[in-house]
Amino acid sequence: MYVAVKGGEKAIANAHALLAKRGRGEVDAPRIDYAQMRDQMGVLVSRVMAEGSLYDPDLAAKALLQAQGDVLEAVTLLRSYRTTLPRFGLTVAVDTAGLPSERRVSATFKDIPGGQQLGATFDYTHRLLTDELGTPEVPNLEMPPSAAMPRVTDLLGVDALIEADKPAEGWNDPDPGDLTREPTTFPMSRAERLQALNRGDEGFLLSLGYSTQRGFGNNHPFVGEVRVGEVEIEFDAPEIGHAVPIGRIEMTECQMVNQFVGNTEQAPQFTRGYGLVFGRGERKAMSMSLVDRALRSEEFGERIVSPAQDEEFVIAHSDNVQATGFVEHLKLPHYVDFQAELGLIRSLRREFETRHAADARMSAGKDQNGEN
Structure with a gap:
């Protein structure tokens, strides 16, 4: 609690009023409706949902309007609201392998089962x-429901050219932790890292992913597949004995294929990087998959020499809400702290000047003795 803030209640109230006025703009212009934001700023809404860890396009759009377009402020609003929601249970792990994709492309093979689906891009x-966006006329280009789209990485799995996407039989796969309810501890499991990367800041992950491509890591990536589409969510209801479908949500998935030359225990093969985010977020999903693979360096016996390979560095600095809070708190009163440091600097300067004055007198005395 910053006690110094208490004395400025009137100033703070005025600041809030001015903020609302700035956010409203010209009073003669119609106010933006959250439905417009949701439908016409879909990519931005998707980012807020992903980093806010809550899939609700309406709430994400409202948060963006309240935050006047400040993405990190909107993410903070959404996360704060999320903490007030009751938790009724768990959903079944989503099956993205068979999701009907609005968009599905691969950079590794030209002809893939189900075909390349460019979609909205x-x-x-x-x-x-x-000058004017207008209202485009869009023909009906929906893919027939019967079109099968198996994973592109499965083609490489036939000849064991890529690592398996599931643990070997008999291996105990523990339930992943929940970073929203449990403290972060290092080292983390891959499932926990993916949770953190999913909530991480898109710009930060993009920079880290880019760094791995420029040689600050051990990635030589190919986009195995990027998918955007709706997947069904099922709620696990033990009291009725089976899962219950509760709706569909839009998601973006990226499977990155990376080169691995092998070592004394593992044969040369392709390895995987994985990214999955709410809504339309290809850049985030791709960046996430690049960083995911970089963080698996120890798993493949690779030297850890770059920031993107350092788990603690990446995870501890990727959360935009935490980073924003720590940086922006510097704007709040630090009068007592600064006065303490000001006093220290003055004291050190006096010692510095006294020492230099003494050194100057000593030097002058030596010169005089030399002349005599």
């Missing part, structure tokens, strides 16, 4: 600013 657009 900026990848092929001309980056030219237009």
Whole structure:
């Protein structure tokens, strides 16, 4: 509690009023509705949901409006709201292998079962600013429900050219921890790391992923597959004896294929990096998969020489809410701390000046004796 803030209640109230006025803009202009934000700013809403750890496009859109477009503030609002929600139970692990994809592309094979599905993407657009967006006419290009889209990485798995995506038979796969309810401890399991990366700041993960491509890591990546589509969520209801479908949510999944030359115990093969986020978030999913693979360096006996391979560095600094709070708290009053350091600096300067004055007198005395 910053006691010094108490005396400025009126100033704080005025600051809140001014913030609301700035956020409203011209009073003659219509106010933006959260439904407009949800439907027309879908990529931004997806980022807030992913980093806020809560899938609710309406709430994410409302948080963005309240935060006046400040993504990190909106994420903080969404996480704060999330902590107030009751927890009724757990859902069954989602099966993304068979999700009907709106978008599904692979950079490793041209012809893949089910075909390449470009979907909605900026990848092929001309980056030219237009005056009017207009209302585009979109033809009906929906893929028939019967079209099968097996995982591209399964093609490599046939000849054991890529590591298995599931543990060997007989291996005890423990339930993953929940980072929202348990303290972070190192070293972490891969499941816990993926949770942290999923909640991590997109820009931070993008920079780390980029660093691995530039040689600060051991990645030589290929996009095995990127999928965007809706997946069914099932609630585990023990009282009725089976899982209950409760709805569908949009997700983005990336499987990154990485080179591994092998070692004395493991044959040369491709390895995996994995990313999964709420909504449309290809950049985040790809960055997440690059960093996931970099953090598996110890697992494959690789030297840890770069920031992206350091688990504690990556996880401890990837959470944008924690980072924002620690950085922005510097704006709050630190009067007592600063006065203490100011006094220390003044004291050290006096000692410094006294010492240098003494050294100058000693030097002058030596010169005088030399002249005599």
